[in-house]
Amino acid sequence: MTTQTPESAGIVDPSAVLDERFKDAISSVLPDLPREQIQTHITPSRQPKFGDFQSNCAMPLAKRFGMQPRELAAKVIEAIDVTGIAEPMNESSIAGPGFINITLLPSAISDALGSLDTPQLGITPPDSPPTVVVDLCGVNLAKQMHVGHLRSTVIGDAIARLYERMGYKVIRQSHVGDWGLPIAMVVQKLIEREDAGLDLQTVTLAQLNTMYKQAQSECKAETKAVQLLEKVGGHPKAMAELELRIENANEHMERAKSRLVALQSGDSESVRVWQRIYDITMSACLHTCARLHANVTDEHSAGESTYRDELGSVVQDLIDRKIAEEDDGALVVKCDGIKEPTIIRKRDGGYLYATTDMAAIKRRVGTLGGDIVVYCVDSRQSLHFKQVFAAAHKAGYDKASDGHDASLVHAMFGTILGEDGKPLKSRSGENLNLSDLLDEAVSRAEATLSERSPDITGDERHQIAEAVAMAAVKYTDLAIERVKDYIFSFDRMLAFEGDTGPYLLYALVRIRSIFRKAQEAGIDTGAIESAPFDLREPSEKALALKLLRYPSVVEGASLNHEPNRMCAYAYELASGFSSFFDQCPVLKNDDDSLRASRLRLCALTGRVLEDALQTLGIPTVDRM
RNA sequence: GCCCCCGUAGCUCAGCUGGAUAGAGCACCGGACUUCUAAUCCGACGGUCGCAGGUUCGAAUCCUGCCGGGGGUGCCA
Numbered sequence: 001m002t003t004q005t006p007e008s009a010g011i012v013d014p015s016a017v018l019d020e021r022f023k024d025a026i027s028s029v030l031p032d033l034p035r036e037q038i039q040t041h042i043t044p045s046r047q048p049k050f051g052d053f054q055s056n057c058a059m060p061l062a063k064r065f066g067m068q069p070r071e072l073a074a075k076v077i078e079a080i081d082v083t084g085i086a087e088p089m090n091e092s093s094i095a096g097p098g099f100i101n102i103t104l105l106p107s108a109i110s111d112a113l114g115s116l117d118t119p120q121l122g123i124t125p126p127d128s129p130p131t132v133v134v135d136l137c138g139v140n141l142a143k144q145m146h147v148g149h150l151r152s153t154v155i156g157d158a159i160a161r162l163y164e165r166m167g168y169k170v171i172r173q174s175h176v177g178d179w180g181l182p183i184a185m186v187v188q189k190l191i192e193r194e195d196a197g198l199d200l201q202t203v204t205l206a207q208l209n210t211m212y213k214q215a216q217s218e219c220k221a222e223t224k225a226v227q228l229l230e231k232v233g234g235h236p237k238a239m240a241e242l243e244l245r246i247e248n249a250n251e252h253m254e255r256a257k258s259r260l261v262a263l264q265s266g267d268s269e270s271v272r273v274w275q276r277i278y279d280i281t282m283s284a285c286l287h288t289c290a291r292l293h294a295n296v297t298d299e300h301s302a303g304e305s306t307y308r309d310e311l312g313s314v315v316q317d318l319i320d321r322k323i324a325e326e327d328d329g330a331l332v333v334k335c336d337g338i339k340e341p342t343i344i345r346k347r348d349g350g351y352l353y354a355t356t357d358m359a360a361i362k363r364r365v366g367t368l369g370g371d372i373v374v375y376c377v378d379s380r381q382s383l384h385f386k387q388v389f390a391a392a393h394k395a396g397y398d399k400a401s402d403g404h405d406a407s408l409v410h411a412m413f414g415t416i417l418g419e420d421g422k423p424l425k426s427r428s429g430e431n432l433n434l435s436d437l438l439d440e441a442v443s444r445a446e447a448t449l450s451e452r453s454p455d456i457t458g459d460e461r462h463q464i465a466e467a468v469a470m471a472a473v474k475y476t477d478l479a480i481e482r483v484k485d486y487i488f489s490f491d492r493m494l495a496f497e498g499d500t501g502p503y504l505l506y507a508l509v510r511i512r513s514i515f516r517k518a519q520e521a522g523i524d525t526g527a528i529e530s531a532p533f534d535l536r537e538p539s540e541k542a543l544a545l546k547l548l549r550y551p552s553v554v555e556g557a558s559l560n561h562e563p564n565r566m567c568a569y570a571y572e573l574a575s576g577f578s579s580f581f582d583q584c585p586v587l588k589n590d591d592d593s594l595r596a597s598r599l600r601l602c603a604l605t606g607r608v609l610e611d612a613l614q615t616l617g618i619p620t621v622d623r624m
Numbered sequence: 625g626c627c628c629c630c631g632u633a634g635c636u637c638a639g640c641u642g643g644a645u646a647g648a649g650c651a652c653c654g655g656a657c658u659u660c661u662a663a664u665c666c667g668a669c670g671g672u673c674g675c676a677g678g679u680u681c682g683a684a685u686c687c688u689g690c691c692g693g694g695g696g697u698g699c700c701a
Contacts, residue, residue, distance in 0.1 A: 043640075046647090056643060059681065069681070096644050097681060140701085177701070304701095330699050339626075339697085346699040353701050382628060383696055414629080415694085452663065480637070483629065485694075492636070496663040498649040499637080506663050517660055549640095556640065568638065571648085582656090582665040589660095602660095624663075 011112040012122055014104055014548060015042045015053060017085050022055055025080035029072070030065060042102075044549065048538065051093075051101035052109075052545060053086075058098035069098030076100065084108065109544050110533035117604050121611055122551040125167020133171045133370035134160040135360075135377065137296045139285045140177035141277050141303075142186045142208040146431035147424050147488075148378070150292075151413045154477050155563060156376030157294040157617050159411060162558035162566070163372075165615045171368055174296055175360065176303035178278060184260035185215035185252075187273050191259075200276050205284040208277060218252045264308065278303075288435050293470060293619050307359040311351045314359045315344060323395050335390035342387040354388055361392040365399070365406045372407045374561060379412035379483060386410075411561040414485035416477075424488050441469035444494050445502075449624065452496075456623060467619040468502050469494070474618050475501030479567035499571050501618060504609065507574035509624050510581060511606035517587055518599065528603065531596035539580040540601060546576045550608050554615065563616060570612040577605050 011017050022040040026033065041056035058073035065072070077089045077100065087103040095101055116122045136156025139145055145153075156172075164170045177183075189211050194200060263270040282301065289296040315331065318324035324333050329347035344355045364370045375385060389408045392398050400406045418424040426432050446465035449456060456464060472493040479499070480486045496502040518525050535541045549569065557565040586598040613620055 041643085043643090046644080050644075054643090059643080063681070099644065180701080182701080327698075332698065341698060343698050348699080350699085352699070356701095379629065380695055381701085384701090386628085387698095412629085421693095448663085453661085484637090485630075487636070489636080492650075495650080498663095500649085500663090502663060503649095506661080510661060510664085514660055521660095553640085560641090564638085565640070568640090568648090571638095575648090578664060579666090581660080582662095585660075587660045623661085 011085065011108055012115040013551065014085065014108060014112050015044070015552075017108075018042050018053055018055070018102060021080055021082060021085065022057060022076070025076045026057065026061065028079045029075045030061065033061075044545065045101065048542070050095065050099070051103040053102040053104070055100040055102065056098075058094075058100060062098065070094055073098045073100050106535060106541075109535060109541065109548070112548050113533050113544055113601075113604065116547060116550070116608075117600070121608060123165065123167070123554055129168045130371040131169040131171065131369045132160070132163045133173055133364045133368055133373045134163070135173050135175055135373070135375040136160065137174040137285075137289065137294070137300075138176065138377065139174070139281065141183050141281045142205075142212040143177075143281070144205055144209050145285050145288050145434040147416050147434060147437060148431060150434055150437075150473075151416065151477055152376050152378070153289060153292060153294045153296060154474050154617070155411070155413055155482060156374075157292075157296060158478055158563040158566075158615075159374055159376060159558070159561050160295070161615050161617055162554065162563065165554055165611075166558050168558075171364075171370070172296060172300040173302045173360075173364065174300050176282075176301055176305075178274075178281075178303035179305040179308060179356075181256060181260055182212070182216070183274065183277070184263055185219055185256040186212050186277060187263060187270055188256050188259040189215045190273050190277065191269070194273070200273070203276075203280060205280050208280060215252075215256070219249055219256055288438075291435070291438060291466075291470070292474070293617050295617070302360075304353075304356050307356050307363075310359045310363070311355050314362065315351070315355065318344065318358075318395060321395070323391075333391040333394060335387070335394055338387055338390055340383065340387060342391040344391070354384065354391070357384075357388045358392055358395070358397065361388070361408065362397040365397060369401065370406055371400055371404075372409065374409045374411050376411045376413070379414055382410060382412055385412075409561060411482060413482045414480075417485050417487045419487060419489060421487065438469065438473065441473050441490060441494065442466050444490055445469040445472065448494065448496060453624065460623075464621050464624055467621050468505060468624060471501035471505050471613075471618045471620075472496075473501075474616070475504065475567060478563045478616055478618075479571075481564050482562060502624070504570055504574045504613060504618070505621055505624060507577050508606060508609050508613070508620050509622065511577070511602050511609070512622050514586060514599070514602050521587065523587070523595075523599075525599065525603075528596045528599040531593070531600045533601065534594050534597040535601075536594075537580075537584050539576075539583045540598070543573075543576045543580045543601065543605065546573050547604060547608055550612070566612055566616055570609060570616070573605065573609055573612070577602075577609070 019040045019042050022042065023035060023038050026038050026040070027035055039057065039060070042053055043056070045051050045054045058069045058076065062069040062072040073094045074091065077093060080089065082088065084105070085108045086105060089100070089102070093101050134156055137149060137153045139149055160170045160172050186208065190200070193211070259270060263274055282298065286297060315324070318333065319331070324331050324344060327341060330343050331345035332341035332343050334341045342354050343352055344358060345351060361373065364373050377385070392408070393405070398406045398408055416424045424432055442465050445468045446461060449461055449465050449468065476493040493500055494502070515525060533544070535544050553565060553569040557563055584598055586595060586602060589595040589598065610620060
């Protein structure tokens with residue numbers, strides 16, 4: 001056992017050092033307690049008056065050994081060696097039922113900051129990085145991206161970035177809805193239009209979207225209306241009218257179904273049109289992803305169509321190994337603890353989305369080597385994933401090459417609501433087009449920008465507005481706890497006041513501005529790189545302590561798939577910087593060494609903030 | 625019917641896996657600008673953490689039961 005000494009190795013994480021010291025102390029007080037069972041419960045203190053850190057170890061340990069908590073705390077304090085890390089402790093360090101309050105030595109904080117001030121910012125990649133597969137975005141062919149895709153894309157990308165930042169191997173997978181009957185309907189429709197003289201090369205995604213909706217309604221038979229009319233005795237004319245429409249719908253449906261068969265069997269005409277639809281859709285959607293600063297590109301597309309040749313063998317495998325069974329004509333997998341069986345083949349022999357997802361798990365774990373597979377998908381699909389995960393587990397499709405089960409996670413998210421508390425829709429009740437929504441955010445941002453910073457104009461203004469708008473929209477989406485619904489409000493996210501994306505950008509702008517000013521003043525900013533930290537004001541000490549938390553925040557946010565933790569941290573950091581900046585003159589300071597210390601603190605804060613925003617996928621600006 | 629999610633200040637939301645007097649932002653009120661960018665900072669106001677039990681030194685957090693809102697419930701995705 002080697003206890004890291006701050007003198008030799010440098011303190012990277014004060015709480016890790018404290019953890020070791022407390023373990024040593026507790027071991028000597030309670031020799032019968034195996035060291036690996038000791039939990040020191042070291043956490044940052046909530047309030048400065050309780051010191052910088054606290055240990056809550058005394059209460060549970062005292063209970064276990066039948067002692068008084070405060071008495072045990074006193075013994076731990078007597079035994080502990082805090083040399084080089086914290087102020088000496090005494091009776092007054094014990095508070096309440098047995099909290100032990102710890103105040104770090106100023107030198108320990110400075111040392112730790114110095115250790116953090118490296119290119120990696122204190123985050124060390126694992127020796128053998130696990131592979132994480134992130135399912136995100138998931139657009140559908142012939143449909144424009146709408147608000148429903150925003151969260152999957154933005155949150156999914158942030159989760160992927162978090163794991164990348166941790167040094168894991170990340171594989172993004174956009175499960176594009178590019179297969180099945182709905183697509184066949186559009187293919188059929190497009191072929192009919194082409195026969196009527198439409199030039200496929202001129203078709204836009206918006207047109208495809210319209211055709212998609214038309215095809216849907218044309219194929220929808222109003223059988224329920226007829227049944228109802230028969231029941232209550234409808235007017236013969238109405239009945240006849242309805243029956244005619246059903247006949248039409250059935251014809252459309254039949255054509256779509258045979259088009260699906262043709263498409264599935266590789267009919268060249270069908271495939272050519274399908275490919276065109278695919279290209280039109282993906283080029284528009286990937287453009288929107290790029291605009292959102294979401295790293296979703298062509299290489300991440302893994303549409304349902306790519307599983308078409310694997311479905312049959314998956315089903316056969318499940319039959320052969322008696323994992324699936326017949327039930328009322330359908331083929332299902334029954335799993336313990338889930339009432340609803342997972343249907344993997346319909347009575348008519350067709351496959352379903354559960355079948356595709358089974359094949360996807362097999363590929364993601366078996367072929368891609370995923371140790372963790374994260375699905376960033378709407379919470380309404382929670383039952384579906386519960387079923388599919390259980391079925392895949394029963395089939396052993398989640399078994400990684402090393403024999404361990406991969407972890408399958410549904411990182412679900414809630415709905416975006418309008419101001420009325422209902423799911424956000426357009427005036428006409430349709431899904432809100434995502435790029436329209438982004439356009440509006442940009443124009444609002446640009447209006448505010450021209451008002452607040454009239455000196456910024458033209459192209460630069462537009463570019464800044466674009467970045468500010470994306471930051472506003474994304475930060476709002478990421479900052480809310482994933483599973484919750486939230487109310488979308490341009491006014492709030494673009495008010496640029498308080499806990500918003502623009503606030504974070506503003507803090508960074510001020511930091512960057514400091515260094516521009518420093519350069520203008522002829523201050524050698526290169527010399528600050530190794531300047532000793534002199535943390536004399538409460539606000540700069542508070543900022544320093546916030547900075548030191550960064551590595552553990554990245555870890556917590558990634559492993560729990562909770563980007564909102566990063567957002568909360570980024571806001572706290574920006575806020576801590578603003579207080580510091582208000583209270584501590586940096587350039588307007590005559591003390592050279594203090595100025596150097598503060599400049600270095602600004603630089604480090606800037607780098608951490610930048611890194612946090614980068615990890616969330618939020619763009620930054622130099623001016624605003 | 626059954627299953628899942630949510631319920632915290634007037635509004636929008638946090639609460640680091642059970643810790644101290646539950647925190648921010650907005651709104652409202654009072655302060656700080658010949659600015660290191662006031663898109664900021666400082667202060668004041670504001671809560672029976674849906675309700676009722678339970679677990680224990682200690683519960684917004686864990687368990688049970690209600691109430692309210694949303695979603696889902698074998699052959700759509």
